[in-house]
Amino acid sequence: MAEAHNIVRVAGVAKTFTMGTQVVTALRGVDLTIRAGEYLSIMGPSGSGKSTLFNMIGGLDKPSSGKVFIDEVDIAQLDAYELAWLRNRKIGYIFQTFNLIQVMTALENVTLPMTFAGASQDEAVEKGLELLGLVGLRERHAHKPQELSGGQQQRVAIARSLANTPAIILADEPTGNLDLTTGEEIITLLKRLSAERGVTVISATHDYKMLNVSDRVVWIRDGRIDKIEERDQLNISVGAIGTREE
Amino acid sequence: MAQSQGAVSAVAGRKAKIARQVVLPFRKSLEISLQNIRVRFFRSMITVASLVLAVAFLSFTLAGADVAAGLVRSGDPSLRAALAEAGYDVPPLAAPGLSPGDEAGRLGASPKERWIVILSLLVCTVGIVNAQLMAVTERFREIGTMKCLGALDRFILRLFLLEAGMQGLAGSLIGALGGITVALAAGLVRFGAAAVGQASAADLGRTLGLSIAVGAGLSLLGVVYPAVVAARMRPVEAMRSQE
Numbered sequence: 062m063a064e065a066h067n068i069v070r071v072a073g074v075a076k077t078f079t080m081g082t083q084v085v086t087a088l089r090g091v092d093l094t095i096r097a098g099e100y101l102s103i104m105g106p107s108g109s110g111k112s113t114l115f116n117m118i119g120g121l122d123k124p125s126s127g128k129v130f131i132d133e134v135d136i137a138q139l140d141a142y143e144l145a146w147l148r149n150r151k152i153g154y155i156f157q158t159f160n161l162i163q164v165m166t167a168l169e170n171v172t173l174p175m176t177f178a179g180a181s182q183d184e185a186v187e188k189g190l191e192l193l194g195l196v197g198l199r200e201r202h203a204h205k206p207q208e209l210s211g212g213q214q215q216r217v218a219i220a221r222s223l224a225n226t227p228a229i230i231l232a233d234e235p236t237g238n239l240d241l242t243t244g245e246e247i248i249t250l251l252k253r254l255s256a257e258r259g260v261t262v263i264s265a266t267h268d269y270k271m272l273n274v275s276d277r278v279v280w281i282r283d284g285r286i287d288k289i290e291e292r293d294q295l296n297i298s299v300g301a302i303g304t305r306e307e
Numbered sequence: 308m309a310q311s312q313g314a315v316s317a318v319a320g321r322k323a324k325i326a327r328q329v330v331l332p333f334r335k336s337l338e339i340s341l342q343n344i345r346v347r348f349f350r351s352m353i354t355v356a357s358l359v360l361a362v363a364f365l366s367f368t369l370a371g372a373d374v375a376a377g378l379v380r381s382g383d384p385s386l387r388a389a390l391a392e393a394g395y396d397v398p399p400l401a402a403p404g405l406s407p408g409d410e411a412g413r414l415g416a417s418p419k420e421r422w423i424v425i426l427s428l429l430v431c432t433v434g435i436v437n438a439q440l441m442a443v444t445e446r447f448r449e450i451g452t453m454k455c456l457g458a459l460d461r462f463i464l465r466l467f468l469l470e471a472g473m474q475g476l477a478g479s480l481i482g483a484l485g486g487i488t489v490a491l492a493a494g495l496v497r498f499g500a501a502a503v504g505q506a507s508a509a510d511l512g513r514t515l516g517l518s519i520a521v522g523a524g525l526s527l528l529g530v531v532y533p534a535v536v537a538a539r540m541r542p543v544e545a546m547r548s549q550e
Contacts, residue, residue, distance in 0.1 A: 116543050119455075121455065121541075121542045122543045141459065142329060142459065145329045145454075145457045145458065145459050146328055146329055148454070148455055148457045148542075149456065149457020150328075150457070154456075156546070160448060160452045160455075160546070161452075162452060162453070163449070164342060164343055164449075165342070173453070173456055174456040174457060176332075176335055177329055177330065177331060177456060177457040177458060177462075178329070178457070179328060179329075179330045221456070
């Protein structure tokens with residue numbers, strides 16, 4: 062895929078929530094451009110607004126002001142069908158809590174987005190098995206989520222996010238519910254998929270293991286972008302991971 | 308293959324076309340709803356329990372009237388007497404101007420019984436709305452996930468309506484058969500085998516059909532509000548719940 066074009070552009074996005082009588086500002090004007098094919102991490106402590114930003118980029122929530130462009134299309138202008146299409150084909154979501162559909166098997170979870178996209182049953186099953194193979198779970202395709210470990214569930218979720226070959230994978234705290242080693246495996250897998258398939262990976266996280274694989278890191282603090290670091294800047298500081306927690 | 312599809316659809320990204328590009332075939336929705344019922348079988352049973360009981364009561368009352376009507380229609384004075392003794396509103400002697408058929412028709416229309424049946428169906432509908440609201444709430448996360456995967460509001464609506472329809476049909480079939488069986492058994496005990504034989508199969512068939520239709524209708528009526536709430540929910544709200 063072409064490295065040149067900007068796949069996501071966030072312009073002056075602000076978001077306020079009303080909680081009872083109180084108005085909480087989650088984002089106070091964020092500008093960000095994400096290039097196609099890059100692996101970007103949005104870092105920040107909990108409550109910094111990174112999940113809110115994540116929801117805005119994914120079209121799951123609407124900004125109070127400002128605009129989000131995906132492939133230079135303002136997603137606020139999209140109707141329900143187009144938004145569903147965007148979520149179905151353009152973006153793959155990965156969540157902290159995996160969010161697999163509990164009543165379906167691993168394979169059915171992976172094939173569901175393909176069914177929505179109009180693929181035939183055979184096509185979907187074939188591609189679903191291939192994707193499960195990609196994440197190393199082909200043999201476990203008939204298992205329900207409860208019969209899989211956390212790491213395996215997250216791998217099924219990754220396979221599902223790839224179902225319709227999306228251009229963007231959005232991962233919200235993908236390692237948040239996993240132990241250290243499993244988290245590392247998931248990160249390596251995401252990095253590998255991003256490199257092999259040229260998918261843009263955007264992850265909101267406060268897991269410092271993510272730093273190693275990120276092309277760019279956006280630090281969010283109090284609803285604003287604190288700083289953006291490129292990969293080469295990062296390499297210097299990675300050695301001192303422990304000291305980074307300010 | 309899928310990639311080329313994606314590229315083509317990206318180029319032809321017109322609204323009308325997009326509307327047709329996110330689909331859930333009817334067969335697949337049926338499959339998903341069936342699977343939902345199967346996997347959450349115990350939960351579904353609780354949801355339909357009140358419906359089964361109410362429909363059983365309805366069909367019991369109707370079938371009881373069918374049996375009584377059969378007795379009156381037979382014209383046998385001893386059966387008439389037995390019926391009057393059992394508390395049915397029949398004079399010991401047939402009224403001169405009234406044919407047995409007319410009298411039989413009047414039997415089914417006891418206003419008190421009708422009122423109790425309507426009341427029980429009303430209570431049952433409230434029960435279904437309550438049970439379905441709970442069932443939908445339990446599935447907010449699943450609904451949110453489906454929306455993130457590209458499901459349209461009407462997919463969600465359809466899944467819930469299909470499920471409720473199937474639950475309603477199965478529940479009212481069980482309830483109706485149960486009610487009729489008990490009514491016939493009661494008739495057997497009270498009036499004997501010969502008397503129950505007088506009940507018209509067509510009447511009983513009509514009772515079965517009516518009970519099932521009422522039950523399935525109530526089940527659908529009960530799920531409309533919960534399903535609309537679920538379908539309209541925005542994905543973030545759905546995901547945020549239950550955390």
